[in-house]
Amino acid sequence: MTDEAEVTLEELRHLLSERALTGETVLLNMGPQHPSTHGVLRLLLELDGESVISCIPDIGFLHTGIEKNMEAKTYVKAEVMTDRMDYLNTVGNNLVYCLAMEKLAELDVPPRAQAIRVILTELQRIASHLVWLGTHALDLAAMSTFLYCFREREMILDVLEMCSGQRMMGTYFRPGGLWRDVPAEFEQAVRQILRVFPARVDQYEALLTKNPIFMDRTRNIGVINGKDAVRWGLTGPTLRGSGVNYDVRKAAPYSGYEQYEFDVPVGTGGDVYDRYIMRMAEMRESLKIVRQALDKLPTGAFRSNNRKFVPPPRAELSTSMEAVIHHFKLWTEGFLMPKGYVYLPVESPRGELGCYLESDGGPKPHRVHFRTPSFVHLQALPLLSKGHLVADLVAIIGSVDIVLGDADR
Amino acid sequence: MSNHLEMVVEAAAKRFGAQPAPSKGQQWLIVKPERLVALVAALRDEFEFDFLSSLTASDYYPEDHPRFHVVYQLYSNHHNVRVGLRVPISGPKGAEMPIVASLEGLYPVANWHERELFDMFGIRFDGNSDMRRILMPYDWEGHPLRKDYPLGYEEPQFTFNFDDIQVRKHSGRYEEA
Numbered sequence: 001m002t003d004e005a006e007v008t009l010e011e012l013r014h015l016l017s018e019r020a021l022t023g024e025t026v027l028l029n030m031g032p033q034h035p036s037t038h039g040v041l042r043l044l045l046e047l048d049g050e051s052v053i054s055c056i057p058d059i060g061f062l063h064t065g066i067e068k069n070m071e072a073k074t075y076v077k078a079e080v081m082t083d084r085m086d087y088l089n090t091v092g093n094n095l096v097y098c099l100a101m102e103k104l105a106e107l108d109v110p111p112r113a114q115a116i117r118v119i120l121t122e123l124q125r126i127a128s129h130l131v132w133l134g135t136h137a138l139d140l141a142a143m144s145t146f147l148y149c150f151r152e153r154e155m156i157l158d159v160l161e162m163c164s165g166q167r168m169m170g171t172y173f174r175p176g177g178l179w180r181d182v183p184a185e186f187e188q189a190v191r192q193i194l195r196v197f198p199a200r201v202d203q204y205e206a207l208l209t210k211n212p213i214f215m216d217r218t219r220n221i222g223v224i225n226g227k228d229a230v231r232w233g234l235t236g237p238t239l240r241g242s243g244v245n246y247d248v249r250k251a252a253p254y255s256g257y258e259q260y261e262f263d264v265p266v267g268t269g270g271d272v273y274d275r276y277i278m279r280m281a282e283m284r285e286s287l288k289i290v291r292q293a294l295d296k297l298p299t300g301a302f303r304s305n306n307r308k309f310v311p312p313p314r315a316e317l318s319t320s321m322e323a324v325i326h327h328f329k330l331w332t333e334g335f336l337m338p339k340g341y342v343y344l345p346v347e348s349p350r351g352e353l354g355c356y357l358e359s360d361g362g363p364k365p366h367r368v369h370f371r372t373p374s375f376v377h378l379q380a381l382p383l384l385s386k387g388h389l390v391a392d393l394v395a396i397i398g399s400v401d402i403v404l405g406d407a408d409r
Numbered sequence: 410m411s412n413h414l415e416m417v418v419e420a421a422a423k424r425f426g427a428q429p430a431p432s433k434g435q436q437w438l439i440v441k442p443e444r445l446v447a448l449v450a451a452l453r454d455e456f457e458f459d460f461l462s463s464l465t466a467s468d469y470y471p472e473d474h475p476r477f478h479v480v481y482q483l484y485s486n487h488h489n490v491r492v493g494l495r496v497p498i499s500g501p502k503g504a505e506m507p508i509v510a511s512l513e514g515l516y517p518v519a520n521w522h523e524r525e526l527f528d529m530f531g532i533r534f535d536g537n538s539d540m541r542r543i544l545m546p547y548d549w550e551g552h553p554l555r556k557d558y559p560l561g562y563e564e565p566q567f568t569f570n571f572d573d574i575q576v577r578k579h580s581g582r583y584e585e586a
Contacts, residue, residue, distance in 0.1 A: 007547055014538060060544040067529075068553055072560050103433055230459050230486070233518030246460075246486050340432045343463060343482045343493055354463050356480060371463035371482070379521040408544060 012044070015056050020046050025053055032061050036139045036394040039404030041378070043393075050389045055382045059375075062408040070368045074334030075101055076174065078365060083169040085370060086406035088128040091120045091160070092348045094173040096370075099254055100344045100357040101175040104337055105309055111298040113177035114256045118293045119190060120160065120172070121255075122286040126197070127156040128349035129279045136276070136398035137208060140217050145207050152200050159189050176310040177303025187294065194291055201283055209280070218273040222384040222396035225270055232380040235373055236351025237278035238400050242270035248347040260292045272399040279401075309335045334363040341367075350374055350401050374406035413488040417456050421448055430495065437493040445496055446510045452483055453515055458492070460484040461512065464522035466530045470556035476500030477532060479509055501531060511536035529554035 009021070019025045031042040040061035046053040066085055070078035082093040095117060102109060109117075134149035157167040163182050164170025172179050208214045224234070229242040239246060247264040249257045265281035267274035304310045311330050312323035329335075337359040345354040351373030360366040377400045384400070385393045414436055421427035425448040427438040440448055452458040463482040470476065475497030484491050498507045506527075511534040512519040523534040524543040531552035534540065542549060551558055566574045 011541065060542075060546075063544040065553060068558075068560065106433070231517055233461060233516070244486065251486075251489050252491075341437075341467075341480075342433050342435055343480075343491070345462065352462065354482070356463060356465050356482070358467050367465075367467040369463070369465035369480075371465075375521065375525075376518060379518065 012056060015054060016046050017053050019048070019053070024048075030390075030393075032058075037397060038135060038402055041397070041402065041404055041407075043381075045390070045393075047390065050391075052385050052388055052390060052393055055385045055393070057378050057381050059378060059404070059407050062404045064409065066409045067368055067370070070365055072364065074363050075337060075365060076330075076334060078368070079174070080169075080171050082370075083171055084405065085372065085409050086348065086350070086353070086374070086403050087168060088131050088403055089124055089348050089350070089353075089406075090168050090170060091117075091124045091172060092346065092353060093370075094171060095121055095255070096344060096346045096348075096353050096355040097357075097368075098173045098175050099346065100342055100355040101337070103342045103344055104340055104357060104359055105175065105335075106338070107176045107304055107306055107309055109177055109255070109304060110301040111256070112181075112300045113302050115293045115297050116163075116178060116182055116302070117173055117255045118257065118260070119290050119297075120163065122289045122293075123156045123159060123190070123193070125286050125349045126283050127153045129283050130156075132279060132349070132398075132401045133204060133276075136395075136401075137214075139394045139398045140214060142208065142211075142214065145204060148200070148204065148207075152197065155189075155193050155196075159186065159193070162186060162189065174303065174310070176306060177301070181302040187297070190290065190294055194287060194294070197287060198284070201280065205280060208276070215273065217392075217395055218276060218399070219269075219271055221272045221388060221392045222399055223269065223271045224380070224384055228383070229270065229380075232383065233376045234351065234380060234400075235376070236347065236349070236401075237275055237282060238351060238377060240265065241267040241274035241278045243268050248345045248352055252345065254344075254346060257289075260289045262286075262288050272395050275399045275401075336361060336363055337365070345371075348373060350403065350406065351377065370409060372406045372409065374402040374404070375408075378402055378407055411488070411490055413456070413485070414490045414492065417452065417490070417492060420451070420456075424451070427494075435491070435493060437495055439495050439497065442496050442498055442509050445494070446512065446515070449481070449483070449494070449512055449515055452492070456485065457487045458483040458485045460486060461516035461518050461522075462491070464512075464519060464526070466526050466532060466554075468530065468554065468556040470500075473500045477507065477530060479526070479532065481512075498532070506531050506533040508533045508535050510534070513537050528552070531555065 026047045028045045028047055030045055031037040032040040042058040044056040066081045070081055079097055082097045083090040085093050130149040130153040134146035137145035160170055161167045164172035224242055226242045226244045229239050245266045250264055262285045265278050267278055307326045312326050316323040339359055339361040341358040343356045345352045354371035356369040358367040384396050418429050421438050425444045427440045430437045430439050462484045465480050467478045477498050479496040481494040501507055511523055523537045526532050527540055528542040528545050529552055
């Protein structure tokens with residue numbers, strides 16, 4: 001509203017130590033423009049020499065009012081905004097929103113659509129972990145990993161592009177199924193990934209897992225025990241690194257995850273290194289899921305037949321009056337969502353991504369809220385970084401795998 | 410519904426006067442604001458709901474009683490059950506914000522969620538150690554996720570709806586207050 005905003009030390013008094021007032025410790029801004037904050041995160045650090053006494057995360061630089069905007073759009077139009085929250089997990093965001101809509105509308109999703117959803121979300125999980133791995137290693141000065149990771153990530157983005165026409169913001173999942181069926185070359189492209197990728201993960205591991213510099217920088221850094229991790233709401237690989245076995249895919253399976261065999265890696269130490277190990281293991285598990293889903297990919301419809309929610313096929317419009325009416329209604333008013341509210345969690349690459357969706361019976365959502373893992377994880381950053389060096393703080397930020405679009409929405 | 414969840418719902422109804430309000434196969438309880446902390450403490454300590462999974466609110470403007478529902482989502486990893494809590498509260502009286510007790514003492518994760526609600530809905534959480542704005546700039550006026558907060562674009566005014574829209578306008582609202 002105004003361009004001059006001043007925050008006094010007094011307002012932050014309760015977050016700083018006694019020594020900040022006497023000038024014994026130094027207050028230092030890290031970010032919002034800083035390469036290792038993975039976006040526009042600002043940290044106000046209180047430093048004694050190089051060790052962090054307290055750390056105050058300041059978020060909101062990427063706040064785009066997605067939840068407010070969604071209230072002003074019809075359900076399907078609003079879905080386009082979900083891609084733009086966590087831009088490394090676009091199909092996962094679509095998925096949680098679609099699942100919430102489907103739960104409210106009691107829509108069935110055909111098995112083929114479910115299997116394709118699983119394949120794409122798991123591929124996206126790998127792609128997200130690759131970006132994480134590349135940037136995390138880059139933060140710790142391992143430059144080459146980044147280049148390899150982005151090479152493989154491109155293969156996955158190619159698959160997303162051939163499905164939806166977009167590398168990232170595809171809005172490919174729609175309530176009741178998918179926007180369109182996958183193209184003929186889809187299977188071959190995914191098989192190619194399945195063929196080359198296991199060896200590539202071995203290569204990354206060869207670069208880092210037993211690398212003495214990497215181990216020195218990551219072991220016993222940013223340690224959090226399981227009990228604290230649960231109290232602070234950590235989820236995903238960050239939680240599992242601390243030894244708590246909680247994965248939404250196992251706890252409350254959605255989209256047919258119960259049909260696939262996979263393990264949930266659980267660590268013991270709860271440090272940066274453990275979280276690294278978790279994600280590397282997860283990539284292999286994701287490949288297992290993709291392989292199983294692709295092997296028994298069902299044939300049949302790719303979206304539901306419920307014409308009140310799902311548009312009719314284009315070809316029907318020239319022969320069926322009813323199809324024209326449905327099409328017209330869906331493209332003008334949108335569908336009317338039955339009244340009610342649901343909370344639906346899914347496992348995003350970062351942790352539990354939840355969607356609270358409330359409908360008042362109209363064509364637009366009454367309230368959409370996304371419980372995003374990055375937002376929750378950032379809150380624990382002061383706890384994780386206390387007493388560590390600034391250089392370790394960089395490793396810790398990398399290890400919780402934050403995406404600021406996800407945190408700020 | 411699992412046995413554990415049945416026990417939870419029964420205990421919440423009997424001891425804390427919570428009303429079950431299931432929606433789409435999920436279990437939700439409507440709780441009075443003054444009973445909230447006691448209920449959540451019991452859920453955490455006796456029924457092993459160790460995760461505060463999500464915390465948000467919903468605005469029912471122009472209704473005033475209740476104006477907001479504060480919505481909690483608790484999860485028990487041990488029993489693998491979820492329960493939602495809805496706390497109806499009245500709207501703001503003038504500049505005075507509605508107040509709900511904070512859950513920060515029970516779940517530290519509540520801190521930022523409550524800050525977000527403070528920022529977005531103008532709901533104050535009694536007992537929160539850091540009640541500052543979190544997403545909007547420090548000096549922002551208003552609470553964007555309230556239903557009476559305009560989306561930002563100019564709505565076209567005609568003679569028949571001029572007054573209606575004038576009231577909703579940002580400047581109009583503040584002159585009035």
